[in-house]
Amino acid sequence: MNRKITFAQAVNEAIGQAMQRDRSVICFGLGADDPKGVFGTTLGLQKQFGPERVFDTPTSENGMTGIGVGAALNGIRPVMTHQRLDFFLLAMDQLVNNAAKWHYMFGGNGNVPITIRLILGRGWGQGPTHSQNLQSWFAHIPGLKVVAPASAADAKGLLLASIFDNNPVVFLEQRWLHNMEGEVPEQFYTTPLGEAQLLQSGADITIVSHSFMSVEAVRAANILKSHGIHCDVIDLRTLAPLDWNTISTSVQKTGRLMALDTSHSFCSYAAEIVARASEQHYTKFKAAPRRIALPDVPAPTSMALTKNFYPSAREICEAALQMVGKSVKIDAKLFETGSPHDVPGPWFKGPF
Amino acid sequence: MNKDAVLDSSVLMQLYHRQMLVRLTEEEIAKRYPEGKMRCPVHLCTGQDAVSAAVGCALKPDDLCVSTHRSHGHYIGKGGDIKRMLAEIYGKAGGCSSGKGGSMHLVDRSVGYIGSTAIVGNTIPVGVGLGLSIKLKGSHQVSCVFFGDGAVEEGAFFEAANFAVLRGLPVLFLCENNFFSVYSPLRVRQPEGRKIHEMVRGLGLKAEDGDGNDIVEVYTKTKNAIDYIRSNSAPYFLEFYTYRWREHCGPFFDNNLGYRSEQEYLEWKERDPVELYRRRLVEQHQVDPKKLEQIDSSIMREIEAAFEFADASPFPEEGELYTQVFADSQGGVK
Numbered sequence: 001m002n003r004k005i006t007f008a009q010a011v012n013e014a015i016g017q018a019m020q021r022d023r024s025v026i027c028f029g030l031g032a033d034d035p036k037g038v039f040g041t042t043l044g045l046q047k048q049f050g051p052e053r054v055f056d057t058p059t060s061e062n063g064m065t066g067i068g069v070g071a072a073l074n075g076i077r078p079v080m081t082h083q084r085l086d087f088f089l090l091a092m093d094q095l096v097n098n099a100a101k102w103h104y105m106f107g108g109n110g111n112v113p114i115t116i117r118l119i120l121g122r123g124w125g126q127g128p129t130h131s132q133n134l135q136s137w138f139a140h141i142p143g144l145k146v147v148a149p150a151s152a153a154d155a156k157g158l159l160l161a162s163i164f165d166n167n168p169v170v171f172l173e174q175r176w177l178h179n180m181e182g183e184v185p186e187q188f189y190t191t192p193l194g195e196a197q198l199l200q201s202g203a204d205i206t207i208v209s210h211s212f213m214s215v216e217a218v219r220a221a222n223i224l225k226s227h228g229i230h231c232d233v234i235d236l237r238t239l240a241p242l243d244w245n246t247i248s249t250s251v252q253k254t255g256r257l258m259a260l261d262t263s264h265s266f267c268s269y270a271a272e273i274v275a276r277a278s279e280q281h282y283t284k285f286k287a288a289p290r291r292i293a294l295p296d297v298p299a300p301t302s303m304a305l306t307k308n309f310y311p312s313a314r315e316i317c318e319a320a321l322q323m324v325g326k327s328v329k330i331d332a333k334l335f336e337t338g339s340p341h342d343v344p345g346p347w348f349k350g351p352f
Numbered sequence: 353m354n355k356d357a358v359l360d361s362s363v364l365m366q367l368y369h370r371q372m373l374v375r376l377t378e379e380e381i382a383k384r385y386p387e388g389k390m391r392c393p394v395h396l397c398t399g400q401d402a403v404s405a406a407v408g409c410a411l412k413p414d415d416l417c418v419s420t421h422r423s424h425g426h427y428i429g430k431g432g433d434i435k436r437m438l439a440e441i442y443g444k445a446g447g448c449s450s451g452k453g454g455s456m457h458l459v460d461r462s463v464g465y466i467g468s469t470a471i472v473g474n475t476i477p478v479g480v481g482l483g484l485s486i487k488l489k490g491s492h493q494v495s496c497v498f499f500g501d502g503a504v505e506e507g508a509f510f511e512a513a514n515f516a517v518l519r520g521l522p523v524l525f526l527c528e529n530n531f532f533s534v535y536s537p538l539r540v541r542q543p544e545g546r547k548i549h550e551m552v553r554g555l556g557l558k559a560e561d562g563d564g565n566d567i568v569e570v571y572t573k574t575k576n577a578i579d580y581i582r583s584n585s586a587p588y589f590l591e592f593y594t595y596r597w598r599e600h601c602g603p604f605f606d607n608n609l610g611y612r613s614e615q616e617y618l619e620w621k622e623r624d625p626v627e628l629y630r631r632r633l634v635e636q637h638q639v640d641p642k643k644l645e646q647i648d649s650s651i652m653r654e655i656e657a658a659f660e661f662a663d664a665s666p667f668p669e670e671g672e673l674y675t676q677v678f679a680d681s682q683g684g685v686k
């Protein structure tokens with residue numbers, strides 16, 4: 001039995017172990033050395049590895065990303081950190097035009113082993129510009145790897161794999177996962193990119209999920225199980241490259257596909273999963289495949305407006321019942337989390 | 353030698369009133385925030401109140417203004433409706449942004465407050481674009497862009513400032529240098545010894561600095577800058593030194609974290625813009641302290657009423673989630 005640590009501590013441990021193992025690993029970003037350590041994920045690193053390798057930056061996302069790309073082209077492995085994905089949007093040029101394409105457009109001459117950690121906000125009125133989950137933008141770009149862990153153990157293993165991958169990796173951390181605990185091995189290990197994990201197995205429905213939605217998926221699958229519906233819950237872990245095999249095998253078994261997404265439905269990652277499954281397995285479908293995603297409107301701030309904005313175990317269960325054609329009434333109490341809908345738990349006191 | 357002599361007493365009293373409105377509103381937010389009803393990040397400007405108030409008073413009501421995450425003071429200073437600002441922070445339907453934007457997205461177009469946004473540097477080009485629109489329309493307004501010392505590190509600042517100089521746009525760049533970007537002090541972000549207002553002269557901007565805790569100085573310098581902009585068709589850059597008292601985001605104090613010293617905070621607090629000005633009015637202008645107290649209590653009543661309004665207002669209907677994604681496209685074709 002491994003010790004339990006939080007997702008944030010697992011991220012912190014991964015960066016520390018990477019830096020210890022390889023002197024070329026550096027860690028920087030706005031507030032990388034701040035007293036709160038980017039929600040605890042960079043705490044103590046500067047003290048341990050010094051200000052040459054762990055440093056705060058000017059408020060210059062695009063420039064600093066390009067600087068990371070340049071350093072990576074010459075043998076450094078930068079781990080760049082952003083407190084919100086939304087702030088990183090200033091750097092799309094460097095990410096998309098340089099990091100993602102360098103290896104290809106110079107015919108294999110040079111590669112960009114940079115890892116860019118982006119934190120995805122949610123709740124407490126984070127609103128339109130502090131809670132965007134734009135994984136489908138990144139996954140759309142050839143040459144980028146996109147990672148979105150759902151557990152502490154995966155956060156560590158996947159982050160270490162990302163740092164030592166020779167390509168640019170966008171590493172997505174959902175803020176609500178940071179304080180979730182899980183068993184995490186103490187030693188150095190990598191979890192291969194491009195391999196999904198089957199969190200639960202069942203013959204009735206394939207639920208494909210990632211990041212925080214995998215937490216909701218497992219909650220839903222447990223509730224559904226008690227009503228006689230059994231799900232394959234596939235936590236993708238890596239969005240690009242995609243582990244298609246695992247999904248394909250499962251869909252052929254169950255004939256029912258529900259793709260979950262932490263972002264808007266239109267042109268979403270879930271849409272890609274549904275499209276691909278429909279192309280390849282349409283004869284196997286027993287029910288129309290479903291996307292469960294956010295509505296196609298910006299995230300509002302008011303808690304009155306976010307009440308039905310984020311799908312949860314409830315929506316997953318409702319969709320599952322429809323897909324198997326069952327009409328049972330699920331006790332609403334099962335969906336209660338004990339916290340207001342705009343916070344992940346009592347530990348979250350706002351404001352950021 | 354009395355540099356206030358040029359200001360008539362109605363301006364002096366307007367400055368007092370506006371500054372107190374900013375201060376007392378922010379402090380009331382800080383007091384009530386732990387109730388858990390203002391469920392969005394708030395970046396309070398207590399300590400920086402003089403800049404908000406003085407610049408707002410120096411601008412005309414039809415001059416335009418954009419701002420940042422730390423915008424309550426700018427909004428109030430420009431004459432924005434406090435009730436609607438608080439209702440927005442409470443997430444209510446009657447909020448200035450219908451509850452969609454929260455504290456970081458304030459708007460009151462009736463007083464030229466076009467909007468504040470939460471991405472650092474994000475409204476600097478927007479403010480320059482407003483300047484372009486003013487020039488195209490020949491309307492003699494000024495576009496004021498508020499931002500912090502952190503924002504000049506963004507490329508967008510340089511790109512926008514360059515264009516404003518190039519095209520001679522009526523833009524007031526208003527930089528509040530409070531020495532920190534969240535917990536990061538200036539020294540880890542900009543080279544030692546560099547002054548922001550000196551640096552931007554290299555871009556061709558007319559630029560000046562000043563004491564941001566001296567409301568009269570801020571007012572006078574801003575007035576001069578605005579006159580310059582209007583008469584020379586050129587942008588102007590003002591850097592005011594000031595200090596945020598409370599934590600970067602949220603209602604509390606955070607000097608215990610160690611990113612800045614309690615001592616430094618106390619030194620700035622000694623130079624509280626509100627106290628400095630109160631003393632000045634009483635000592636140099638023979639204003640009766642009782643009169644100031646009366647003003648304070650009438651402002652406090654206004655603020656309490658605004659909080660009551662915000663708290664009692666209804667939340668938006670569920671369906672509002674889906675409205676306002678697009679503007680009505682009718683009437684676009686001329």
Ligand SMILES: Cc1ncc(C[n+]2csc(CCOP(=O)(O)OP(=O)(O)O)c2C)c(N)n1
Pocket residue numbers: 030059061083087088090421422470471472473499500501502503530532533534600
């Ligand atoms: C592009 C971007 N990067 C980072 C952030 C996170 N952030 C929010 S406020 C802030 C501080 C900016 O400092 P400054 O511009 O000096 O304004 P101040 O908070 O001191 O008023 C930062 C870094 C952001 N909102 N947007």
